[in-house]
Amino acid sequence: EELHDRAEGVDDDDPIEERVYAEVSRILREETTEIEQRYPDLTRNVSGYNLDTLLNDVKERGEVNVGRLMAGSEGTLGIVTGATVSLEPVPEAKSVVLLTYDDVIDAMRDVAPILEHGPAAVEVMDDVFLDLARRTPEFSDLVGTLPAGTAATLLVEFYADSVDDGKRKVAALLADRLPDYEPETGLDPTEGAIRTDAAIQAVDALEAYDPDRQAKFWKMRKAGLPILLSRTGDEKHWPFVEDTAVPAENLPEYVADIQALFDEYDTFASYYAHAGPGVLHIRPLVNLKAADGVETMYELSDRVTDLVIEYGGSVSGEHGDGRARTTWNRKLYGEQLWETFQRLKRTFDPDLLLNPGNVCGDHDPREHLRYDSDYEFDAGFEPTMHWDNENGFQGMAELCHGCAGCTGHQDTTGSVMCPTYRATDNEEITSTRGRANMLRRAMSGELPEDPTDEEFVEEVLDLCIGCKGCKRDCPSGVDMAKLKAEVKHEYHQQEGIPLRDRVFANVETLYGLGSRLAPFSNWAQALPGAGLLAEKTLGIARERDLPTFTRGTLRKWDRARTSSVAAADAERQALLIADPYTNYTQPEIGKAAIRVLEAAGVHVAIPGDVGDSGRPAHSKSMLDHARETARGNVDALAPWVREGWDVISVEPSDAVMYQNDYLDLLAGDDVEAVAANTYGVMEYLDVFGLDGRLAVAPAGEHLAYHGHCQQTAITKDHHAVDVLRRAGYAVDDLDSTCCGMAGSFGYEAEHYSMSMAIADLLFDQVDDSPGERVVAPGTSCRSQLLEAAGRDGKPPHPIQLLDEALDGGREPDDRRR
Incomplete structure (x- = not known):
């Protein structure tokens, strides 16, 4: 009544606040019946303005809260400068179970019965x-654990008062929805547990009580958008109907009708996300x-939209109307409420300044698209590497859709991507997203710059350090390092190759000269x-x-010795690559690798005609x-591989070069054979169980392990940790990004400060680790870690620790003479 009294006599000359209250009063007096009939009964609905919530406040509490209108108005009614929010308590414990199904419709049939068990989420x-x-x-790996034939899953999470309470809730759910399944916990459901009469739909279940396992399940679900946009073809899963919501009990029929509709258009969609509140993210495959x-x-x-209305739903359950869905509010709510929305908008914003067009405006979803029939892409050159994805280089350049996965920080997102963004305090151009979208826009004519111009290369691509973190960590799989390599290669073709790049690319020659001139080459550096x-x-x-060279190279040492394992007695034969770093500057690591491999019964040889992997040139x-x-190298190694020999590298970046990058540069059976039979040394021990043959003294030492970023990118970083733990070490496996050295990057004067800014992220993790000393397999990583304050000497390679532990343990000085 107070509101209605306040509205009396208000006209267009009164202040906006008075006119707002007058319009709200009118809506409550004249539009109540239309609101009650038109608004769907849903847990989540953000289509249009929140007139139903406004009305419910009046009915339930006898009050009018204009803030209800502002919430979800997409900036069309005003600018929020402050808000008071209520909080939900953090649960004491959580439990998760992943139910599997033979069909997505079966999963939809199971949603309503599952909701009767009171879950916090059903996805x-x-x-x-x-x-x-x-x-x-x-x-x-996670998807590989699902039963064969799995065509849908429901991720069900419970909030609980304790871990045991969470386990009981999962057991009760399984007893009802998958009665033949034996819970991992062995618990029986509690007395009085809910039993529904619904038919059994689920096939199997995966339980998760460990926080890390739960996080893995959730990370995959939350990565839905970039996963679906990982297609590099012209057809993509676009989000124009991704936010519809219907009551959970209507989901099976709704999804079946949606599938039939898409069949008419000879396409299909993915259905994922919030099944519990009936909000499905439906993304049809369309070529825009x-x-x-x-x-x-x-x-x-x-x-x-017609189906949404038929099933009592909304066109937007959580993401808002925006440009894609605003136009459908007219059909959803009818002309009367559409005009009410517009009248409310003009009352708040008479000059239509605030986000005009959204919620009740004239947006046409066919306009302002990233891709349309006028879109053209021209790289300006022919890529030189193999691109096995659909649409090749262009498909990769267009792949980023802006999910911001590359803009997380070390203490939140973790992993490798994107070290330069983390080190520069949120500069967009230093993220994978910033670089990829600038590259796409330049090659599609949206920017005036030529992507191979010096300014573009320096400003956009120069600080990409080639860590390959985005190759794995980006859920869409944007490979920025490979994109940069192609563009900068073309830049070299046009502008020439700088002297410093040529020097760094010819490490085999440079290090060989330094070794031959040692110790004079080392003295010269100290002048x-x-x-x-x-x-x-x-x-x-x-x-x-700079590196310290030795005349006593690994090759010289190997030529002067006799293998302790004869080829005829060995189960495996391996070629250990004498890369320039190992051969000329740190032969002790190669010696350690050979001793450990021979102790495991491997016959080892060093190929005389293979040294540099090509990684230094590739990185430039x-x-x-x-x-x-x-x-x-492939010509030299392939005959050995065909004879049954394995190829081993102690340097991670070289191992990845053979395993992964060679396939971008060459084609044919030989390179595929070499790539498939090359291993990092710790990977080799782990994959073939060779460390189980080693007689090692339990070390009992606590280590902080920093894995190599490029091995992390191809999911081969875990092998060293597994082997070291079996050898008796306690290992803190640091969730670290690139060390910042990145081959020659950290040596370059203009990049030194960036290199150290990235390194500070790692140094902090090392300092916080309970490890007594840090261990790292990468040469660059160990050099960078030597810079860390308080570190005493260069960290060891993991293979050196195994060598120390052989036969009761050798002292490091004894083995390095």
Whole structure:
């Protein structure tokens, strides 16, 4: 009554606040019946303005809260400068179970019965989603644990008062929805547990009580958007009907009708996300680069809206109306409420300044699209590497859709991607998203810059350090390192290759010369002014210590010895690559690897005609140089591999070069054979169980382990941790990003500060670790860790620790003489 009294006599000349209250009063007096009839009864609905919530407040509490209108208004009614929110208590414990189904409709039939058990969340993932997740490095193992034939899953989470309480809730659910299943906990459901009469739909279940396992389940579900957009073809799973909501009991019929509709258009969709409140993210596969594809999108949106209304739903359950869904509010709510929305908008915003067009405006969802029939892409050059994804280089350049997965920080997101963004305090251009979208826009003509111009290369691509973190951590699989290599290679073709890049690319020659001139080459580095001279002439940071060369190379040592394992007695034979770093500067690591391998019964030889892997040239985008090196190495190694020999590298970046990057540079059976039979040394011990043959003294030491970023990118970083733990070490496996050295990047004067800013992230983790000393397999990583304050000496390679532990343990000085 107070509101209605206040509204009396208000006209267009009164202040906006008075006119707002007058309009709210009118709505409550004149529109109540229409609101009650038109608004769906849903847990989640954000279509239009919250008139139903406004009305419910009046009915239930006798009050009017205009803030209800502001919430979810998408900035069309005002600007929120402050808000008071209520909080929910954090549960004491959580329990999760992943139910599997033979069909997404079966999963939908199970939602309503599951809701009777009071879960905190019920999330669906269908076969399209799971198939795409299976192709990603991050989630392939998890999807591989699902029963064969799984076409949908429901992730069900319970909040609980204790871990045992959570286990009992899962047991009760399983007893009802999958009665033949034996819970991992062995618990029987509690007395009085809910029993529904619904038919059994689920096939199997995966339980999760460990927080890490739960987080893995949830991470895959939450990565739904980028996983679905990991297709690199012109057809993509677009989000124009992704936010519809219907009552949970209507989901089976609704989804069946949606499938039939998409069949009419010869397409299909993925169905995932919030099945519990009936909010499905439905993403049809459509080519918006074609004119008929844009019209298909519009027609599907229109017809899906009809189904939403038929099943008592809403066109937007949580994401809002925006440009994609605003137009359908007219059909959802009818002309009367549509005009009420517009009148309310004009009352709050007479000049239509605030986000005009949203909620009740004239947006046409066919306009302002990233891709349409006028879109053109021209890289400006022919890529030189193999791109086995659909649409090749172009498909990868267009892959980023802006999910922001690359903008997480070390203490929240963890993992490798994206180290430069983390080190620069949120500069967008230093993220994978920033670089990828700038590259796409330049190649599609949206930016005036040529992507191979010096300014573009320096401003957009220069700080990408090639860690490959995005190759795995980006749920869509944007491979920014490979994109950069192609673009910068073309830049080299046009502008030439700088002297410093040529020097760094020819590490085999450079290190070989340093070894032959040792110890004079080492003395020269120590002379006063040597660092300044290197910086002025080659741009090598004066702060860096250059490698120390030795005349006693690994090859010389190997030629002077006799193998302790005869080829005839060995179960496995392996070629250990004498890479330039191991051969000329740290032969003790190669010696340790050979001793450990022979102790495990492996016959080891060093191939005389293989050294440099081509990684240094590849890291400088000198792809022709890298290809020639790769071709020579494959020609040398392939005959050995065909005879049953394995190839081993102690340097992680070289191992990844053979295993992964060679396949981008070369084609054919030989390179595939070499790639498939190459291993990092710790990977080799783990994969074939060779460490089980070692007589090692239990170390009992606590280590902090920093894995190599490129091994992490191809999911081979865990092997060293597994082997070290079996050898008796306690290992804190750091969830770390790149060390920041990134091969030659950290040596370059203009990049030194960035290198150290990235390294600080790692140094902090090492300092916080309970490990007594840090261990790392990468040469660059160990050099960078030597910079950490308080570190005493360069950290060891994991293989050196195993060597120390052989036969009761050797002292490091004894084995390095």
